[in-house]
Every structure is written in structure tokens, then in C-alpha cells.
Amino acid sequence: MTDYLPKEVRAGLDEARKRDLRRRARLRVFAGDDVYPILRFWETGFALDADQVVHLRGLVDIYDGPRHLYQCLIVASGVEEGELICTMKRSTVARDRPALDYVRDENAPVGYLPGE
Known part of the structure; x- marks a missing residue:
């Protein structure tokens, strides 16, 4: 259907689709001081708006x-159909506490009380 539409109408529809995806996007990429909304996210990568960032x-x-x-x-990142497709080599889940380098004993004390 989009093959029969004028170029300006197709560009307007694409811009409206991107604007809607950016507005609904909850995920964000922080690269240094720059912040970009993630349009799509999957296990091995994600897509950003190519108008906002060219290379990442x-x-x-x-x-x-x-x-x-x-x-x-x-x-790796490359532009496909107006989206910057970013491929991840690794993705590490962020924890709210430091990683343990040892096995914690389940009967270990939680804390120590100071002596008198």
C-alpha cells in the first residue's frame, strides 16, 4: 500500500510512527552524557532512532x-530503515549489591555486635 503513496506522505507516516515509538519507549540507553530512547529491544540487541544517533x-x-x-x-551498529540497529556482545544484569567471590555460608552471622 505504501508503494502508491507520494514520497511526502510516506515520510510523514514514518515520522509519526517513530514519534509514537519514542513516546511509548520506557527503556533508555545512557552512553556517557547522552541519553537515547530504545525503540525496540531483543535478546541480542536493540534499535534506536537513526535521526538521533548515527553510530554507537x-x-x-x-x-x-x-x-x-x-x-x-x-x-556493531548499522542503520536499517531509519533505525540504528545495535548488536550486543555481552549484556550483564545490573545488581543492587556487589558480586560475591565466594560461597556464602547460610549459617554465617549477619553482623557482629561490638564487645563491651
């Missing part, structure tokens, strides 16, 4: 509102 590589953080979800390493 390196270590980024993904947030859902104020909640830190992932720390990701982007190894």
Missing part, C-alpha cells in the same frame, strides 16, 4: 525509568 559502540547502560537493568557492550 562501546559500553552503555540500559535503564527502565530510574531502574538500572543492564550494562551492555555494543560491538
